[in-house]
Amino acid sequence: MPAGSPHQRPASVGWYGLVFALALMALGPIIVMITTSLKTRNQIFGDTASFFFMPTLSNYAAVLEDPANVRFLSNSLTVALVSTVLTLTLGCMAAYAIVRFRFMGRDSASFGTLLMRMVPPAVLCVPVFTIWTYQYGLTNTLSGVILVYTAINLPFVIWILQSFIVQVPRPLEEAARIDGANPYQVFLFVVLPLIAPGLAAAAIFTFRIAWNEFILALVLTNRFTRTMPVKVSLFINEHNIEWGQIMAIGTLIAIPPLVFTFLASRQIITGLTAGAVKG
Amino acid sequence: MASTRQVLNRATPYVFLAPALLVMAVALLYPVAQSIWLSFHQWSIGAPLSSARFIGLENYRILLDDPNVWASIRVTLVFAFAVVVIEVALGVALALVLDRNIRGMSVFRTIFILPMMVAPIVVGLIWRYLYNEQFGPFTTALEALGLPVIPWLSSQGMALISVIIADVWQWTPFIFILSLAALQSLPASALEAARIDGATRWQTVLYIKLPLMMPVIVVAALLRLIDAFKVLEVIYILTEGGPGLATEILSLHIYKTAFSSQQLGRASALSNILLVIVMTITLALFLFNKLREESARRAAAAEGEG
Structure with a gap:
């Protein structure tokens, strides 16, 4: 300025x-x-x-003394981390293919991802419950939750990574090709390092959605595979709500996204504004 | 050796795209298709899927005859449009007032985005505590001031307003951050020209800033509108749709139809109605973005000629 x-x-x-x-x-x-x-x-x-x-800290002690809560926390962490890694891996590959190989019209790809991104979780919960139960046999497993989280996050990740990959200068990739690198090496060693900020933004968004998600986890898990947000919903409908303990659980759920915000507010703002400001 | 390599190279785009497409097909497209299929069938949880009976449009007919469904649609529309109008008005106004480059602004921006990062389920929890009519902070404060206690969540009239307040708290920063980004990328020349021509602050805002920000505002508003139709958790925790049906938005009504009444076919039909609404807004958003790109390209071309 x-x-x-x-x-x-x-x-x-x-x-x-x-x-x-x-x-x-x-x-x-x-x-x-x-x-x-x-x-x-x-x-x-x-x-x-x-x-x-x-x-x-007595509320935290009470919450963490219950082995069930520890299990739910570790379920939440597993689901969020694994689905984030999966989504990012699959997402950056797909975004690269769409941008670089002019594989299909970029418009149709970005429109498709935009459409898929808009599907409300409540719309998904009925068929996902049915299919996971009666066809895939994945209810009450963490893999089932991871699968659906990966799927719902992919459109957004592909969409946001496209805008980063477009900015990678083509001559850089061509130089690597001339030096004898194959397309996979170009992708791994030239493109990925250059879109690291985009990957960081995408990772934070995917982790946050998987970590915070509630309704799909509610219909897909049981008392062993439950995640923390589901626990909150069951806790709050008890007759005598232990407000101290439930606020401790709320704080535990809120901490990771809040910490990310302080560590990477710039990436988060990039993620939020991508698409809206640039078009 | 060379030929294997060529085949591998030619297959590259497919290799890169296939895994993501597969996951989305299996866990996103297929469920949506299944939901459409199920909406024409009668089936309840527990029975094998093969026992589902085709009943044509019967599910849709029942839904459209059901006053509760219409009540839910009305609540959803009121909620969605209220939050979008309030959040856009507040967010844009704040961006206009606070648009200054000073040290420390980035810290404030970080603070403003915190509410958006908190899990919706936790937002519901926090506001349920704040609204508590026996010992919640709002009640305590009103009592301390000698004012009558407000039945935040227990009265038909107030519950929807309380739910809207919670959403405005969480999402106004979204519009604010986007508007601020738009303001700070405005061409300095236009603002400079307005200043030289002696435009007042109000004139600059009305005739220069707002029109130039408009594309971003429209996109941000449409994104919020889509999200508003997806809201579920906060209301689930705050009121569970009550009292009565005062806050029972479509998402929640779908969930209850499926898992309380166990009417999966009917829930799917309702899902499709919600899906059509959201898809229509998305399509509007996409077309708007296309028009914007087109006019930007034309403007750039015109500038190139001149």
Whole structure:
């Protein structure tokens, strides 16, 4: 941005005030969850709700002492990690083929991925339940959940990686070909390193969706293969909700995506704005 | 040796594309096709799939005669359009006000995208606590101020508004971030020209900034509209569709029809109705993007000639 451009109005006190107020509104509910998870029962239900209290990890201890919860956490982690790796591997190959080999009209490919991306999970849950149960025999297995997560994330990953692959200069690939590299080597050693930022953005988005997903996991898992979000939905319909513990579980689910956001906010914004700003 | 290599090279595009296509065919396309097939059949969970009976459009006829379905469609439309209008108005306004390049803006941007990253199920959890009518923070605050307590989730009129507030909290930042990106990529020359011509701030916003941002705003709004039709988790946790049917959006109604009433055929028919709505918006989005590319190309060509 050149100096003296119209964007460069000096920031006033009111401007900072507004930004701080908005930041507080964005963070407030998340902070309420975290502080509640650090409170005892009496502190939560006490008449004098106060900001000042002695934080305790007892809710986390109670949650993690239950072996079932540990299993659900590890199920969530397995499902999210494996499906992210699978989606990225298959997705970058497909995106490369679509962009470089003019395999089919790029328009039809991007339209197809856009369409598939829009299928609501609620629309999928009925047929996926039926097919996984009666035809694939994959209900109540983690593989079944991984398969459907990979499928629902692929369209988005292909779509976003296309925009990165288009920017890889062709002469670079041709030079490698002339030096005797085959198409697979060109892909692995020339293209992939250059689209690393795109892969990072795609990885964060896929992981987040797989880690957060609920309705498909609800219909596809049982009490052994359940993931953490499903556990929340069962917990909250009990008569006496243990708010401290359930907020601890909520915090545990929220932590990985929040950490990613701080580590890679630039990639996340790239992922969010890709397509909308550039077209 | 050379021929194997040639074959391998010629097969490259297929080798690269096949695995992804296979997974999407097996776990995405086939289920959607199955859902269409199932919508013309009568079948309930437990019976073998082969016992499904073809009944033509009967499922659709039953649905369209069902006042609950119409109530659900109405709730879905009100929810979707309300969140999109509020989020776009707020998000664009905030972007216009906050569009300044200062140190620290990137920190604030990071904070603003945090709500979007939180799992919908957890967002539902947080807001169910905030809205709690006995000890929730909102209730405590209202009582402390001596104001009447609001029945956030328990009254027919309020529940939908409460659900909309939660969505606005989570997704306004999306519009804000996109609008900000659009604003900061506006051509400096246009803004400079407006300044030289003595345009006021309002005139600059109304006649320069907003028209130039419009393509991004439209795309962002359509993306949000599509997502609004997909919402399920937050409402499932907050109200489970209640009280009555006040917040029972289509996604939730599909889930209940399938897994509470065990009417899979009917649920599939309902799924297809939702699918058609979402696909129509997607098609509009795609056509809009095509038109944009086309006019950009024409503008670039015209500039090249001049």
